[in-house]
Amino acid sequence: MVQNNNSSSSSDGGGEVVISLDCSSLPRVYPIGVAAYMGQLISRKTKLLEEYQKLLCKYPHFSSKQQKRMKIKTNLTQQNEECQERVNEMNQLNSNLTQQNKECQESVNETNQLNSNLKETNGKLRSILRSIKSNKINCNMTTLTCSRCMKGWTEHDSRCFFLSGDTKKWLDARSYCINKGGDLAVVLNEEDQMFLTKLIVKNYKSKEKFNGSWIGLHDMQRERTFRWINGNNLAKYINETGEETDYWVNGQPDNNTPGWSPEGSDCVVLVFELNESTDRPIKNWDDIACRGQRNYMCESKAFIVE
Ligand SMILES: [Ca+2]
Numbered sequence: 001m002v003q004n005n006n007s008s009s010s011s012d013g014g015g016e017v018v019i020s021l022d023c024s025s026l027p028r029v030y031p032i033g034v035a036a037y038m039g040q041l042i043s044r045k046t047k048l049l050e051e052y053q054k055l056l057c058k059y060p061h062f063s064s065k066q067q068k069r070m071k072i073k074t075n076l077t078q079q080n081e082e083c084q085e086r087v088n089e090m091n092q093l094n095s096n097l098t099q100q101n102k103e104c105q106e107s108v109n110e111t112n113q114l115n116s117n118l119k120e121t122n123g124k125l126r127s128i129l130r131s132i133k134s135n136k137i138n139c140n141m142t143t144l145t146c147s148r149c150m151k152g153w154t155e156h157d158s159r160c161f162f163l164s165g166d167t168k169k170w171l172d173a174r175s176y177c178i179n180k181g182g183d184l185a186v187v188l189n190e191e192d193q194m195f196l197t198k199l200i201v202k203n204y205k206s207k208e209k210f211n212g213s214w215i216g217l218h219d220m221q222r223e224r225t226f227r228w229i230n231g232n233n234l235a236k237y238i239n240e241t242g243e244e245t246d247y248w249v250n251g252q253p254d255n256n257t258p259g260w261s262p263e264g265s266d267c268v269v270l271v272f273e274l275n276e277s278t279d280r281p282i283k284n285w286d287d288i289a290c291r292g293q294r295n296y297m298c299e300s301k302a303f304i305v306e
Helices: 007-012 032-058 062-133 170-179 190-204
Strands: 002-005 018-021 138-140 145-147 154-156 159-163 213-218 267-270 285-288 295-301
Touching: 154 190, 159 190, 170 213, 170 295, 190 267
Parallel strands: 213 295
Antiparallel strands: 002 018, 138 145, 154 159, 159 295, 213 267, 267 285
16 A cells, blocks of 8 residues: 655645555565566656655745745735725715815805805995985984985885975976986876875875975977976876876866966976875876976985995
8 A cells, every 4th residue: 555645745845755555465476567567656656756856846945935925815815904994994084074075165155155245234334324424315313214215205116205395496496306316206107196196185284285396297398298307208197997097187288378477388286186085096287387486396216225
């Protein structure tokens, strides 16, 4: 029986091959053919041992290197796992930083917006202060409320209206309004007509105390072609039922010229009329001589905070 006992030699790579023979059960005399065959086997064994020795000489540390490689591979695998953990941690940190950066950017944007709003508010407050100083708006220091109109003027439709307490000729009245930053009042629609009529009634209470108030309407250039001071021709109004209407007193305009006014009656006033029962626009326009002394209505744009 042949035993190749190389377990120790294969572990260190530099060991020897031990071959032990148990010849007790074999016959002492062999046939010639068997002897020759054994000789061949011995010869092959010798050659194999020589080749084995040569390989061991050539690669004496083969197994040792393999072990080292395995150890290195194991270490590398472990390091790779640790490295992967670090990468995962870094990715997590990076994700957290990205989120924090996003939140920070949102805070910056909010701050910029607030800053912009504050600048805008600051500008408005400065504008209001300048307007208070120049008397463009009227503030009540007790209630801390401000009107967008000058003191004595009333706001309507984002415009300010003033009904005078004194009387002037039409041209002088217009100059007064222009000097106040406005002009004589223009009736744009039924709401304006209602507002101005009520303003007269509220301020003068009775017909006896009021002799008409100039508005910005005249026919100085061409008789019976009435034109507003904003350049627009007088047009029909549309009432609440969709019908065309106007606000002339019945029989007006008549261009009725008084003896002291040879140029005619080219300027329009609102006269005192009261119709509390219907609360509808009242026909209270009349054309009279522009040289007459009458109250007057001014109009300006309501102050706009910019
Ligand atoms: Ca008239």
